[in-house]
Amino acid sequence: MTGCTIPPIATPWTARVGPDNALPEYPRPQLTRDRWQNLNGVWQFARATAGQAVPAGQSLAERVLVPYPIESALSGIQRREDRMFEVDVTDALSGTGERKLILWAEDLTDATGQPIGKQRRTGDRGIFYQGSSGIWRTVWMEPVPASSITGLQMTPDLEAGVLRLTVDVEGREDLQVRATARGSGTVAGKIQGASGTELALPVPRAELWSPDSPYLYNLDVQLLDGRTVVDRVGSYFGMRSIGTKPGEDGKLRLALNGEILFHMAMSFAGVWALGPAKPEVGRWYHLVGVRDTVNGELRLYIDGEQAGRADACLPQGAPTGNTVIGRGRFGGNPVDYLDGTADQVHLYDRMLSADEIRSLYSSGD
Numbered sequence: 001m002t003g004c005t006i007p008p009i010a011t012p013w014t015a016r017v018g019p020d021n022a023l024p025e026y027p028r029p030q031l032t033r034d035r036w037q038n039l040n041g042v043w044q045f046a047r048a049t050a051g052q053a054v055p056a057g058q059s060l061a062e063r064v065l066v067p068y069p070i071e072s073a074l075s076g077i078q079r080r081e082d083r084m085f086e087v088d089v090t091d092a093l094s095g096t097g098e099r100k101l102i103l104w105a106e107d108l109t110d111a112t113g114q115p116i117g118k119q120r121r122t123g124d125r126g127i128f129y130q131g132s133s134g135i136w137r138t139v140w141m142e143p144v145p146a147s148s149i150t151g152l153q154m155t156p157d158l159e160a161g162v163l164r165l166t167v168d169v170e171g172r173e174d175l176q177v178r179a180t181a182r183g184s185g186t187v188a189g190k191i192q193g194a195s196g197t198e199l200a201l202p203v204p205r206a207e208l209w210s211p212d213s214p215y216l217y218n219l220d221v222q223l224l225d226g227r228t229v230v231d232r233v234g235s236y237f238g239m240r241s242i243g244t245k246p247g248e249d250g251k252l253r254l255a256l257n258g259e260i261l262f263h264m265a266m267s268f269a270g271v272w273a274l275g276p277a278k279p280e281v282g283r284w285y286h287l288v289g290v291r292d293t294v295n296g297e298l299r300l301y302i303d304g305e306q307a308g309r310a311d312a313c314l315p316q317g318a319p320t321g322n323t324v325i326g327r328g329r330f331g332g333n334p335v336d337y338l339d340g341t342a343d344q345v346h347l348y349d350r351m352l353s354a355d356e357i358r359s360l361y362s363s364g365d
Helices: 356-365
Strands: 041-047 062-066 083-089 100-106 148-157 160-168 174-185 185-194 198-202 219-223 228-237 243-247 253-256 287-292 296-302 305-311 327-331 333-334
Touching: 148 228, 160 174, 160 185, 160 219, 174 198, 219 327, 228 333, 296 356
Parallel strands: none
Antiparallel strands: 041 062, 041 083, 083 100, 148 160, 160 198, 174 185, 174 219, 185 198, 219 228, 243 253, 287 296, 296 305, 327 333
16 A cells, blocks of 8 residues: 555445446345336536525536445545535336436535534544545335335244244235245245234244354245235345353353354544553553555554554655644544653654664663
C-alpha cells in the first residue's frame, strides 16, 4: 500500500461493478417472492436545497449508480451532498405511458440529533468515518396481494424439536398459513394453522447449525383462503440454541447448542498500533512510534521491541500541522489526556529501523 491514491470508499472489487451488476440479488433473503423488479442502475441526479420543488418533467444534469452512497467511487459522484434528487425513468412497468420515480434524499448527519454512530460529513481519518448519504440499499418493487405475508418470527426450540413460527399477515385475519421445511431437498416437517399465532413446526432429528457446520433449512410459507394460495414467500432458518454453561472456573460462559464456544468479538475503530500489556504504574517506558508510508502501517515499539502494528492508508510526504503528544481528539476537542509524564521527546524526519530503535533503548535515548 503506497499513499492514498485509491478513490473514496473503494474496495478491491470497485472496478468490477457497473450498471449491469449493481447488487442484482433479491434484497430481502428471509422473505422472498418469485416476482420482483430490481430498479438499481444509472439514475439521473441533482443537488437539492431545502424546500425545493420536485423537478417533475425535468431532466437532471448528473448520473449516479444506485444503490451506492454518493460519496463512494461506485456512485460516480464522489462528493458529499446533504440533500439530493434522484430520478429513474424505467420501462420495467407494463402498459402504456411513461412512469417516473422521483426520490428526495436528505442526510444532514452530524448537523442534526439523529443517531449516526461514527459517521461524519467529513471523516477525520481516525475513529470517525466518512458519512454515507443518498441511496445505499437496493431499490426494488414487487406485486403484493391485498392480504399478504409481511414477516416471519422464527425461534428454534431444540429441546422440543420444533421451529416456533409466527406468520405476520396484513389484510384479512381469518386466513390460514401452511409452512413446509426442507433440508437437503427433502421435507423435514410441515404444519398448518392460523396466521398471527405461534405454530410449532416439527423438525425431528434436526441437523444443528454451528460455525463449523452452518446447516440451513429452506422454508416455504403459503397464505391460504380455503384451498386457494393467496400469497407465498420463501425463507430459511438454522436449528441452534444459545445459552450459558458453567466453565471449569465455575463462571458462566456463552454456549452454542449446549457447548461452550469461544467468542472473539473485537470492535476496531480508527487506526492504532497497540501494545499487548497494560502499563505498570510508577514505571518508565521507552516508546517509539513509526509511521511507515511505504508499507502503509503504523508500528509501536516498547522498550526496544515491536509490540504492535496496524494497517493504515497514509499519505506520502511529511505530516503537516501541529504535533501533539499525550492526548487524543473527539469532535474537534481534546480528550484522553495522558495520565502520566512524558520526557525526552524526539521527532525524526525519517523512519527508524528496528535495529536503530533497539540501539536507542540500550543507550537510554
